Amino acid sequence: MNENQPSFLRAVLFDMDNTLFDFVAAKLVACRKILAYLGTENNRGKEKKEKAANAEELFRYFLRGVHGFEDYENIKDYMQERxxxxxxxxxxxxEIYEKEKLENLELYPGVRATFDELKxxxxxxxxxxxxxxxxxxxRLGKVGLxxxxxxxxxADMTGRxxxxxxPFLYALRDLGVKPGETLVVGDNLLRDIAPARKLGLHTAYAAYGDWKDWRKSGEIAQAFDFRLNTFPDLLHCICSLKEQN
Known part of the structure; x- marks a missing residue:
């Protein structure tokens, strides 16, 4: 606990993708639709069409780190190599990618009810x-949040x-809150939780949304204040912080 911790919690900062909704699931649907289109367009027979159903074949191109996780160049690379x-x-x-990715977004169970309580x-x-x-x-409009x-x-607001x-400092400045008054909720230990902890913010690890095989070390795996197995667990974390204070 930060020694300058105030007597109240004032703000909660949320990651979006895979914290509020299952973005990877929607992305896999989009990849599957693209491959189905390519299989149909190129009329390469039953074998090609069956192969097109494997969404991970294209999804892996987005994971390479060659281009950004959302960059269309990943689709181009896939097409050119074949x-x-x-x-x-x-x-x-x-066009298919953007349409299907957005239309297939779904909130995790309990998110809407939890936000009703947070209000x-x-x-x-x-x-x-x-x-x-x-x-x-x-995306937030699609899921009603x-x-x-x-x-x-x-990202385009901070350039980072x-x-x-x-991005965390920007939020603190804009909201007028201190690190010790703020809780960060995110599914990525390295990109959400670790930087937030370095700044002195409280952290809630959204384990339900962590789709990567981190092969975490024990030290990294414990580097958060709270673990959320479901989104509604967040309310217990907030109550816990208030009780500590």
């Missing part, structure tokens, strides 16, 4: 995301992405 690339087909694949606690709520403003607004936050901090501290 001699499937044409400008019209590429344009259609990008009663007089807390400042914000989102900190590596998505750009337009995509962040679209756009009006639930006092502040949204997107997590784990850089600037």
């Amino acid at each position: 001699n499937l690339f044409t400008l019209p087909a590429y344009s259609k694949c990008c 009663k606690l007089d807390l400042k709520l914000a989102v900190i995301t590596d998505a750009d403003s337009a995509h962040a607004r679209a 756009l009006d639930s936050f006092e502040l949204m901090v997107a 992405k997590k784990p850089d501290p600037e």
Whole structure:
């Protein structure tokens, strides 16, 4: 506990993708739709169409780190390496990707009810995301949470992405709160939790949304204040912080 910890909690900063909703599931659906389109368009027979159902084949291109996790260049690379690339087909694949990714977003169980309870606690709520403003607004609007936050901090607003501290500092400055008065909720230990802890913020690790095989060391695995197995567990964490104070 920070020795300068105040006697109340004033703000909660949320990661967005895989913390509020299952973004990876939606992305996999989008990848599956792209591969199905390419299989149909290129008329390569039953074997090709069956292979197109494997969404992970394309999804792995987004994980390479060659381009950004949302960059269309990943789709282009996939198409070019399989001699499937044409400008019209590429344009259609990008269109499919954006449409399906957004339409298939679904809140994790209990998120909406939890936000209804949070509204009663007089807390400042914000989102900190590596998505750009337009995509962040679209996603939050799709799941009906756009009006639930006092502040949204997107990558194009700060010019920095997590784990850089600037997105967190931006939120603290804008909300007028101190680190010890703030709780960060996120699914990524390295990009959400670790930088928040370095700044002195409380942290709640959204384990339910952590889709990566981190092969965590014991030290990293324990480097958070609270573990959320479901989103509604957040209310218990907030109550715990108030009791500690």
